[in-house]
Amino acid sequence: MKKRSTHLKRILYCCSYFIFLIISLHSCKKDKKSPDYPAGSNENINTWIIDSLKRYYYWNEQLPSDPNIGLSPKVFFNSVRNASDRFSYINIPNDATTITPNNRNFGFDYVTVSDQNSAKVIGIIKLVLKDSPASRSGLKRGDYISKINGKTLTTANAQALQEEILSSDRFSITLAEQNNNVWTDTRAIELTKGAILDQKEISKVIESDGKKIGYLYFLDFNGGLASSLIPVFSNFKAEGITDLILDLRYNSGGQVAEAAAICAMIVQNISFDKAFITYKGNKNGGTRTESIGTAATFDRTVNFNVLLQQNLGLSKVYILSTAATASASEVMINNLKPFIQVIQIGEKTRGKDEASFRIFDARIPKQVNWEMHPIVYKLFNAQGTGNYSAGIPPDLTVNEINTLPLLPFGDQADPLIKAAMARISGKVAKTGVSLNTMLSGAFQPGNILMDSRAQSAQQGIIITHR
Incomplete structure (x- = not known):
């Protein structure tokens, strides 16, 4: 009886020990959780930043393992950016x-x-x-x-x-x-x-050597641009233009949707399902190819059938560029190439072959006012061509600063427009042109x-x- 009692005590002791051990381990796990930092503190904001980057950032696997979350948010963001990242940014709207x-x-x-x-x-x-x-x-x-x-x-x-x-x-x-x-x-x-x-476009139809040439200048690819340009393309179509000059010399970019929608009004033999752009992200984002119809209409500002009604059916386009031509402008240049011939005139572009989307705190109540635009994707056209981070070189090099004074946009004596019109008329050699005027x-x-x-x-x- 005494032995049985001793045996039971040992069993109870062992059980108590294991229960204590389980509780201790559980407590240790809880202690290793991220602290609950006060809302608005650098630590709270920077924890949100790094958690978001771990999910979306193109270089998420190279993020530092133990960053200093006590830094101010902008300094912290820049401290964890990858060395190859030229364009990600953070701000408070x-x-x-x-x-x-x-x-x-x-x-x-x-x-x-x-x-x-x-x-x-x-x-x-x-x-x-x-x-x-x-x-x-x-x-x-x-x-x-x-x-x-x-x-x-x-x-x-x-x-x-x-x-x-x-x-x-x-x-x-x-x-x-x-x-x-x-x-x-x-x-x-x-x-x-x-x-x-927002700045209104400049458009005109130029008649030269028996040809009708459409000219279109716009400054950015803000939301709703393609919809606002429908009357312009409708007029180009009614006028029967044979060639199109797109003046993107100072266009630093914006929405992929607007670039895709404008492309849909230019190229011949286009349809909703034709591949337009490929996004390559991290392991979470993966790789996806989007059709021109999906890309053009995802923000629901245009109807693809309405775009097709304005389609010019062109087999080539002339695009004017400088070092200020960037992002969505470069998407137009690169992603039009699988569809039609692109003749680029001017200078090498900026070299933005990457895309982002806005990341903000969607929690209720909101704790972080900062918003991020980190690089999420590398971009490629329907043929898999991309990697233009050094800029897209022109087919015909012309520096507008070599011809002064600078003339109004759309002026036929402007050196970039003049070079495009000479190429259209066949009056210039394909390898280059000299337009220097002091x-x-x-x-x-x-x-x-x-x-x-x-x-x-x-x-x-x-x-x-x-």
């Missing part, structure tokens, strides 16, 4: 302190160039947005700048003066003109930041010291859906 500034709110872009034959440096207005502080001040494409904030432009201060513009809400520029080899200041203009609306006087454009439009193209990104 409508919080200017978190957004990389550009010239858009002033309504103009310019390039600073040196003279080949002297120490003279001049700024050249490349782009003036409609209904902007710049346009209301009388600035126009082709104007020359001699001073910014009263300081004469030099090779040493060109970038620094651009930084002054970006860091201010108000600044001044002094315009100049050249006569008989002498530069003279004409007037000073003060510009203050303002709201900028400004009246001695100034001859040399090195580009700063290009605000090319710099802002760095911030643009190809937007797609999950």
